[in-house]
Amino acid sequence: MSPFARSALTLALAFLYAPILVLIVYSFNDSKLVTVWGGFSTRWYAILFADGPLLAAALVSLKVALLSAAIAGVLGTLAALALDRHGRFFGRGAYTGLLYAPMVMPEVITGLSLLLLFVGIGLDRGIATIVIAHATFATGFVAVVVGARLKSLDRSLEEAAADLGAAPLRVFLGITLPLIAPSVVAGFLLAFTLSLDDLVIASFVSGPGATTLPMRLYSQVRLGVNPEINAASTLMIALVGLVVLAASWLTARRGQGG
Amino acid sequence: MHAPTPLPAAPLLRIERITKRFAAHTAVDGVSLDLAQGEIVCLLGPSGCGKSTLLRLVAGFEAPDAGTIRLDGADLTALPPHRRPVNMMFQSYALFPHMRVAANIGYGLKGLGLSRREAAERVAGLVKLVRLEGFEARKPDTLSGGQRQRVALARALAREPKILLLDEPLGALDRTLREETQGELRAIQRRLGTSFVVVTHDPEEAMALADRIGVMERGRLVQIGPARDLYERPASRFVAGLLGDVNLIEGRLGPAEPGGLRTVETALGPIRASGEGAAGAAVVVAVRPERLSLGAAAGLPGTLVEATFLGDRIRSRIAMADGSVLRASAALPAPGPVPAVGAAVTVAIPPDSARILPA
Numbered sequence: 001m002s003p004f005a006r007s008a009l010t011l012a013l014a015f016l017y018a019p020i021l022v023l024i025v026y027s028f029n030d031s032k033l034v035t036v037w038g039g040f041s042t043r044w045y046a047i048l049f050a051d052g053p054l055l056a057a058a059l060v061s062l063k064v065a066l067l068s069a070a071i072a073g074v075l076g077t078l079a080a081l082a083l084d085r086h087g088r089f090f091g092r093g094a095y096t097g098l099l100y101a102p103m104v105m106p107e108v109i110t111g112l113s114l115l116l117l118f119v120g121i122g123l124d125r126g127i128a129t130i131v132i133a134h135a136t137f138a139t140g141f142v143a144v145v146v147g148a149r150l151k152s153l154d155r156s157l158e159e160a161a162a163d164l165g166a167a168p169l170r171v172f173l174g175i176t177l178p179l180i181a182p183s184v185v186a187g188f189l190l191a192f193t194l195s196l197d198d199l200v201i202a203s204f205v206s207g208p209g210a211t212t213l214p215m216r217l218y219s220q221v222r223l224g225v226n227p228e229i230n231a232a233s234t235l236m237i238a239l240v241g242l243v244v245l246a247a248s249w250l251t252a253r254r255g256q257g258g
Numbered sequence: 259m260h261a262p263t264p265l266p267a268a269p270l271l272r273i274e275r276i277t278k279r280f281a282a283h284t285a286v287d288g289v290s291l292d293l294a295q296g297e298i299v300c301l302l303g304p305s306g307c308g309k310s311t312l313l314r315l316v317a318g319f320e321a322p323d324a325g326t327i328r329l330d331g332a333d334l335t336a337l338p339p340h341r342r343p344v345n346m347m348f349q350s351y352a353l354f355p356h357m358r359v360a361a362n363i364g365y366g367l368k369g370l371g372l373s374r375r376e377a378a379e380r381v382a383g384l385v386k387l388v389r390l391e392g393f394e395a396r397k398p399d400t401l402s403g404g405q406r407q408r409v410a411l412a413r414a415l416a417r418e419p420k421i422l423l424l425d426e427p428l429g430a431l432d433r434t435l436r437e438e439t440q441g442e443l444r445a446i447q448r449r450l451g452t453s454f455v456v457v458t459h460d461p462e463e464a465m466a467l468a469d470r471i472g473v474m475e476r477g478r479l480v481q482i483g484p485a486r487d488l489y490e491r492p493a494s495r496f497v498a499g500l501l502g503d504v505n506l507i508e509g510r511l512g513p514a515e516p517g518g519l520r521t522v523e524t525a526l527g528p529i530r531a532s533g534e535g536a537a538g539a540a541v542v543v544a545v546r547p548e549r550l551s552l553g554a555a556a557g558l559p560g561t562l563v564e565a566t567f568l569g570d571r572i573r574s575r576i577a578m579a580d581g582s583v584l585r586a587s588a589a590l591p592a593p594g595p596v597p598a599v600g601a602a603v604t605v606a607i608p609p610d611s612a613r614i615l616p617a
Contacts, residue, residue, distance in 0.1 A: 159319055160352035162339040164366030165417060178356050 020237060027230035034225050044231040054232060057216035061196055064127060064212060068134035069191035075135065076142025076191070077184050081176075083143070084150040100144065102137040110137055111204030118205060125207030133205045134195040141194065142187035145251070149183035182250040189247040193240045270295045270453055271316070271421055276325030278311055285311040287477035288325070293421065298447060298454040299482075300468035302461060302500065308477040309457045310349075313423050316455065317346045329420060345419040349426040351410035353398035359409050360385070360394040366417040384412040387446060404435050411443075415450065424456045428463060440466045461501050465489075473497050489546075495615055498544045505550070505584050506542045508617060513537040519609050525580035526558050529607055533614025540617040547573070547587040549611035557604030560584065565599055576605055 001009075027045075031038025048054065079099055083092065102110060114133045118125055157179070161171040177184075199214040206215065213236065217229055269292035278286040286308045293299055301309040314320045316327055318339035327334045334342055345366070353362050364381045372380065385391055388408035398406055407427065414422055427443065428436045444467060447454055458464050464471045465485040472482040473496070481493040485501075492498035495506060509524030514537065522529045522543050531543045551557075552574070560576040563583070569590075576584045584605060 154350060154352065156348045156350050156352040157354060159317075159339065160346070160348055160413075161354070161365065162319075163317055163342075163346045164413065165340050165369050166365070167340055170368075175354060 023230050024234045024237070027227060027234040029227055029230075032227070034227060034230070044227040045235075048228050048231045048235075051228065053211075054213070054216055054220075054228075057211045057213045058232075060127060060210060061213040064130045064134060064202075065192045065195040067131045068138060068195045069188045071131065071135035072138035072142050072191040073184060073188040076139045076187055077146050077180070079139065079143040080146035080150055084147060100140050103140040103144075105137070107137075107198070107200040108204075111201040114201070115204045125205055126210040129205040129207065130202050130210060130212065133201050134191075134198060137201070138191035138194050141190050142184075145187040145190060146180060146183045149180050153179055186247040186250040189243045189250075193243050196240060197236070269293060270297075270330060271455075272326075272328045273312075273316070274326045274328070276312070276315060276322045276327065278308075278315055278320055279323050284477050286315065286322075289474075289477075289479045290325075291472060291479060291482070293453050293455060296447075296451045296453055297469045298444075298456060298467055300456045300458055300464035300471045301474055302458055302464040302471050303474035304500075305459060307474040309459075309474045310425055312474070313346070313425055313455060313457050316421070317344060317423055318342050343417075343419055344421040344423060345414040345417055346423040346425065347410050347414040347427055349429055351398075351406050351430075353406055353409055353413070355398055357397075358394065359390060359396050359398070359401070362398065362409055363412045363416055365413060370417065380416065384416055387415070388412045403430055403432075404439065407431060407439065411446070415446075415452070418450075419452065421453045421455060424454060426458055427456060429458075429460075436463070437466075443467065465501075471501075473500060490611075491613060492544065492615065495542060495544065495617075498613070498615065503547050503585060503587070505545050505547060506615075507545070507582070507584075508540070508542050511535045511537055511539045511541045511614060520614060522614060525582065526578055529612060530609035531607075531612035531614045532610060535614060535616070541614050542617050543607070543612050544615050545607055545612045547585040548589070549608060550584060550586040551606045551608065552576070552586055552588065552603050554604055554606035557606035560603055560605050562599055562601050562603050576603060578605070 026034060026037075028040050028042065029037055030041035030043065083096055083099070086092075111133070114129070114136065115125075118129050123129060153176070157175055158171050161175045162168070166174065197214060198212075199218055202212045202215055203218075206212065213232070217232060220226075220229055271291075271293035273289060273291040275288045275290055276286060277284065277288050289308075289312060291299070291312075301312060303309050311320060315322050316334075318334070318337060318341075322335065325335075329343065334344075354365065357365070360381050363384050364377055367377045367380060370377075381394075385394055388411055390405060390408055390412070393401065393405060393409075398409065401409065407430070411427070414424075428439055431439060440463065443454075454467075456464070456467055458467075468485060470482055471485050471488055473480050473488065475496050481488060481497050488497060489501050492501065492504075498504045498506070507522075507524050507526060507529065509522040509529065512521035512523060512528075514520065519530050519532055520535075522531055522541060524543065529543050531545075533541075535541055548571075552562075558578060560578045562574055563577045564575040566573045571587050571589050573585070573587045576586060578584060586605065
């Protein structure tokens with residue numbers, strides 16, 4: 001790598017990660033003032049784990065993330081299978097576009113339209129509505145991840161199984177699913193992290209008693225940043241980072257089977 | 259275009275006038291083919307000639323636009339692949355990467371009503387048949403190409419199919435392994451008595467394996483018969499050229515004569531050859547290089563421009579009076595002295611080895 005490329009890369013990475021690094025460092029700050037370093041301490045983490053409302057919000061977030069990722073995982077996989085397997089059918093391009101559109105749709109619009117829908121059909125807003133909302137936009141991401149794997153999957157494997165007397169369901173459960181499983185899990189993990197850090201859509205569609213962690217943090221920040229927020233954010237970064245690492249590891253070892 | 263072939267009394271497989279189109283492209287065009295019990299038929303042709311599509315039609319992966327496929331008299335045409343008593347060995351082998359060798363071989367045994375022990379015995383027998391003892395617990399990606407090929411063969415044989423379809427079965431193997439495996443494949447086929455339909459683009463492979471070779475060109479089955487028939491009596495220039503080197507001399511067909519031989523007027527002079535056609539039609543005379551005899555007293559005059567020693571034979575090129583070049587191949591020891599390059603030679607074309615084909 002040339003010296004120019006190296007320094008360009010360093011600058012870009014610094015631009016991306018310096019703010020996060022500052023946040024992590026200050027989560028271990030002993031001082032109550034966010035901008036003044038008062039020595040190393042983990043006391044904000046202790047305070048964090050005694051903060052009832054914050055922990056309740058974290059629990060809501062985890063529940064929503066797990067449920068919506070599970071729904072998006074199933075729907076996204078089915079959508080990817082349909083688009084990959086049925087070749088060219090009427091409206092295929094339109095279906096693909098419709099599936100991927102929520103990924104690029106501004107969150108404000110997604111949130112607002114879902115809110116109007118839920119109000120319109122008289123659905124009480126709460127955890128369920130957030131789950132539905134998150135599953136809606138994460139499905140497209142899962143479909144992309146699983147679709148990429150399906151594209152590289154050797155179709156003759158499924159044909160061979162059918163040729164050997166396996167009915168379509170046995171082919172899917174015994175051959176297709178095990179071979180695309182890493183990408184399904186990767187898609188699930190991606191959906192999980194997307195749900196975990198969404199603030200905008202959740203704010204639109206949540207109701208009383210359903211406050212997610214990002215919503216809770218955001219409302220606290222409006223009253224002033226304190227090191228407890230830094231600590232909570234650091235933990236979230238760690239969790240999301242781990243999940244993303246797991247997802248990319250799963251995607252990288254695809255095709256080797258299980 | 260179909261060469262008349264005597265049909266076996268009760269064919270195991272009967273393909274009748276089957277046609278498959280992909281959009282505007284006709285991949286298989288009205289092909290009829292019979293396969294007898296225990297027979298090996300090789301479908302030979304360049305890529306895109308429809309041979310693989312024909313195989314996939316028999317396996318059930320493609321639905322024909324017209325025609326029927328019957329096995330033992332029962333119509334298979336509408337059955338899905340998993341209900342057809344035929345099995346296929348894929349060009350890519352299509353081994354299940356997440357299953358061990360034994361599980362791959364035994365995959366097709368489910369649903370046959372075998373007990374666990376019977377299934378295990380069948381797998382063990384197949385492992386022995388393809389000489390893979392000790393590899394049962396290996397994953398496919400730890401096997402060599404030849405070993406994978408044998409797993410694929412064993413897996414395709416596990417259900418004891420009436421017909422085994424093989425798509426370029428030896429295509430992924432190197433040359434020495436290929437020749438060895440051809441012999442093995444024949445031996446296994448003879449032992450089991452299974453009928454094989456083999457798709458290949460390699461004429462040597464087709465000749466080594468097949469009882470009959472079916473040559474396909476642009477979706478049509480243009481000629482079918484034993485290798486020797488196709489080699490000696492090709493129906494067209496395409497078949498002649500596909501099965502080996504051939505000299506093609508253009509000319510005009512003379513009138514019909516008693517005795518079967520005809521005279522073709524060519525730029526080299528009149529050539530006696532066997533074949534049919536209307537008098538005055540544009541034809542080519544096809545003659546194999548090894549059938550030309552050099553140095554004969556009564557022959558066409560030419561000049562030797564190249565002579566290559568190839569161990570078991572000498573391959574030579576002779577420039578003829580009209581500027582065309584004929585290729586000859588003589589077995590060693592060649593009768594008479596070997597002429598030097600630049601020498602004047604005579605080329606004799608034995609009439610019974612010269613075939614008249616449509617131009």
